[in-house]
Amino acid sequence: MGSTMDETRRSDHADVSTGNAANIRAWSTVSQEELDAFGDEGDFARQHLLTPALLDFLGPVAGRAVLDAGAGNGYLSRKLARMGAAVTALEPSDGPYEYITTREADEPLGITCIKQDLSTLRGFESRFDTVVANMVLLDIADYQPAIANCLAALKLDGRFIFSLEHPFTDVADRTALPIKLHDYFSERQLPRAHGYNFHRTLQTYVDAVADCGGLVVRIKEPRLARGIAQRHPERAWSGSVPAFILIKAMKPDSASVT
Numbered sequence: 001m002g003s004t005m006d007e008t009r010r011s012d013h014a015d016v017s018t019g020n021a022a023n024i025r026a027w028s029t030v031s032q033e034e035l036d037a038f039g040d041e042g043d044f045a046r047q048h049l050l051t052p053a054l055l056d057f058l059g060p061v062a063g064r065a066v067l068d069a070g071a072g073n074g075y076l077s078r079k080l081a082r083m084g085a086a087v088t089a090l091e092p093s094d095g096p097y098e099y100i101t102t103r104e105a106d107e108p109l110g111i112t113c114i115k116q117d118l119s120t121l122r123g124f125e126s127r128f129d130t131v132v133a134n135m136v137l138l139d140i141a142d143y144q145p146a147i148a149n150c151l152a153a154l155k156l157d158g159r160f161i162f163s164l165e166h167p168f169t170d171v172a173d174r175t176a177l178p179i180k181l182h183d184y185f186s187e188r189q190l191p192r193a194h195g196y197n198f199h200r201t202l203q204t205y206v207d208a209v210a211d212c213g214g215l216v217v218r219i220k221e222p223r224l225a226r227g228i229a230q231r232h233p234e235r236a237w238s239g240s241v242p243a244f245i246l247i248k249a250m251k252p253d254s255a256s257v258t
């Protein structure tokens, strides 16, 4: 998928919602070393939990138009492009965006890059077979327009796949079992290395998808394989309690879903 004039213009002027500005600023300062270290496979969680679950949900991607919404350093965009997908990588933050575009210039994979806040995305309606938001919605204050835009960007019958820290266990210290339960129902900000995450209930996300006409078809709670947990005792907890949840929704061919 090649860039259009409109997309190139967007690249220079990220239209950022007021609510989202602080986190986008925080992510803009992520260091070159961190982006490099993430490379083409991502961190431990992506390698052993998130990416296998995402690929399973995605199925065959060759020839499919995929939006990687909140692409970070673009590891997933590059992986899907190498598998034959026509990938658009959306990323609003300076450091990650520059990393994606530099990598694409150095080793072109046909990835279209757009510098854009997901909550203010316009002009991509009905363009994609699949929209993926890997660990992104929990970074977005204005999550409802972001979800609406993901669904709007899908063709009819397209799939919207997103992952979150599992809201049952998204507490600061998850390394010691048993994990202390926290106040699940109180939605709040949790400080993180880059800005903060928003703790929201599962109902909040599922309702937001439904409110935009999406239909949740499956969830996944990836579990660390026993062999990997034995080799990485510091992560063994994620063989017992869910670190992440992935939600797969579809844009039904009918608006009659309630």
Ligand SMILES: C[S@@+](CC[C@H](N)C(=O)[O-])C[C@H]1O[C@@H](n2cnc3c(N)ncnc32)[C@H](O)[C@@H]1O
Pocket (backbone or CB within 6 Å): 020, 023, 024, 027, 028, 042, 069, 070, 071, 072, 073, 074, 075, 076, 090, 091, 092, 093, 096, 116, 117, 118, 119, 133, 134, 135, 136, 139, 140
């Ligand atoms: C935890 S990182 C995940 C990156 C990537 N999807 C991955 O799995 O490696 C969250 C990403 O969301 C991006 N982000 C933050 N606010 C956003 C927004 N309003 N719209 C789109 N992306 C946003 C950040 O810049 C960051 O790259």
